[in-house]
Amino acid sequence: MNDQGFLQNSLDPKRTTVAQKALRTWYLGHARDLPWRSEPSLYGTWLSEIMLQQTRVETGVPKWHAFREAFPSVADLARATEDEVLKAWEGLGYYRRARLLHRAAKAIHEAGDFPSTHAEWLALPGIGPYTAAAIASIGLGEAVAAVDGNVQRVVARWAGIRQAVDSKDGARAVGLVADALLDTNHPGDHNQAVMELGALVCTPRAAQCGTCPLAATCTSAGREEAWTNLPVKQPKKKPVPWDLDWHVATCGDLVVVVQRPDSGVWAKMWTFPEGPPSNRFAALGLLFDPVTHILSHRRITASFHGWQAPDEASLRSYADEVAAYVMTWEELGALARPRLLTKMWEELSDVWTASERA
DNA sequence: AACCCGGGGCG
DNA sequence: CGCCCAGGGTT
Numbered sequence: 001m002n003d004q005g006f007l008q009n010s011l012d013p014k015r016t017t018v019a020q021k022a023l024r025t026w027y028l029g030h031a032r033d034l035p036w037r038s039e040p041s042l043y044g045t046w047l048s049e050i051m052l053q054q055t056r057v058e059t060g061v062p063k064w065h066a067f068r069e070a071f072p073s074v075a076d077l078a079r080a081t082e083d084e085v086l087k088a089w090e091g092l093g094y095y096r097r098a099r100l101l102h103r104a105a106k107a108i109h110e111a112g113d114f115p116s117t118h119a120e121w122l123a124l125p126g127i128g129p130y131t132a133a134a135i136a137s138i139g140l141g142e143a144v145a146a147v148d149g150n151v152q153r154v155v156a157r158w159a160g161i162r163q164a165v166d167s168k169d170g171a172r173a174v175g176l177v178a179d180a181l182l183d184t185n186h187p188g189d190h191n192q193a194v195m196e197l198g199a200l201v202c203t204p205r206a207a208q209c210g211t212c213p214l215a216a217t218c219t220s221a222g223r224e225e226a227w228t229n230l231p232v233k234q235p236k237k238k239p240v241p242w243d244l245d246w247h248v249a250t251c252g253d254l255v256v257v258v259q260r261p262d263s264g265v266w267a268k269m270w271t272f273p274e275g276p277p278s279n280r281f282a283a284l285g286l287l288f289d290p291v292t293h294i295l296s297h298r299r300i301t302a303s304f305h306g307w308q309a310p311d312e313a314s315l316r317s318y319a320d321e322v323a324a325y326v327m328t329w330e331e332l333g334a335l336a337r338p339r340l341l342t343k344m345w346e347e348l349s350d351v352w353t354a355s356e357r358a
Numbered sequence: 359a360a361c362c363c364g365g366g367g368c369g
Numbered sequence: 370c371g372c373c374c375a376g377g378g379t380t
Contacts, residue, residue: 055376130377149376150374369370
């Protein structure tokens with residue numbers, strides 16, 4: 001049977017209905033107790049969906065609580081500064097999400113209310129096809145199928161879709177099946193059920209077909225050679241090596257820091273200058289080995305160079321040259337820093353301590 | 359369609 | 370190490 005044959009079979013209403021009901025029964029008994037599910041709100045659902053983009057649920061849960069603590073309502077979020085929002089996002093990565101969330105909050109606050117349809121959500125910054133469908137179905141009861149990485153995997157295996165799910169044709173096939181499978185009476189539960197199944201049962205490596213509610217209707221159930229090879233994805237590029245030098249110039253308890261530019265890696269986050277200070281500064285030497293830090297597209301080898309300014313005036317002069325700020329370590333700690341910097345915090349503090357003693 | 363954008367966990 | 374994660378924006 002060719003791919004078209006599998007697809008036709010998967011669109012058969014009798015088959016989708018059976019799968020749909022089995023899935024719902026399973027979900028009602030196995031749904032995880034996630035915080036945004038206990039007291040549902042559009043704000044909480046929206047935040048969870050942005051926060052969980054390319055981020056595991058276990059990682060998102062504590063951040064979700066902390067973020068709601070810092071910004072209890074969309075009005076609080078809209079009134080906050082971008083620096084404050086980035087600080088609350090610190091450590092989560094893909095920091096553009098935080099900035100787009102902030103912009104969307106301002107738009108919502110300005111409009112006076114949350115969007116009430118899938119199309120209106122889609123128009124907001126940071127809201128793409130998946131997130132709009134997730135919010136509209138979960139928060140508004142709109143009958144739209146949400147397709148994320150979990151759904152791609154579940155659907156590709158269930159229907160036997162062999163095209164790359166991140167190609168145009170593959171995405172269309174997944175979308176057709178996901179639409180056919182959608183439980184239009186319970187769209188929010190249904191979308192979460194497929195994702196939950198992908199996260200708990202139909203997992204990337206060790207799918208548990210023995211306990212899967214979709215096994216009876218699944219093309220790949222129990223056939224390891226089938227599900228291990230699905231979904232097909234286009235090959236990813238390897239992270240490109242990147243040698244990064246950060247110059248930590250200090251004088252007493254002061255340090256020179258920069259806010260990174262509006263675009264690029266760690267946009268608007270706070271780090272150290274990449275250009276060295278003048279030769280009137282005393283080198284503190286390389287007090288620790290270079291650190292390797294992997295981003296999605298870069299393999300960073302970071303070297304930290306410690307410098308001691310002879311006096312505060314020359315420290316400020318250097319800061320002006322590289323468009324940087326002079327502040328205390330404590331003040332830097334209150335700003336949003338990438339993980340690479342946070343990981344080195346103890347060692348960096350040691351540099352400061354050493355400079356204090358010198 | 360390809361590329362950019364973080365960070366962590368797991369086999 | 371490689372792979373994946375409740376993806377979206379830009380070119």
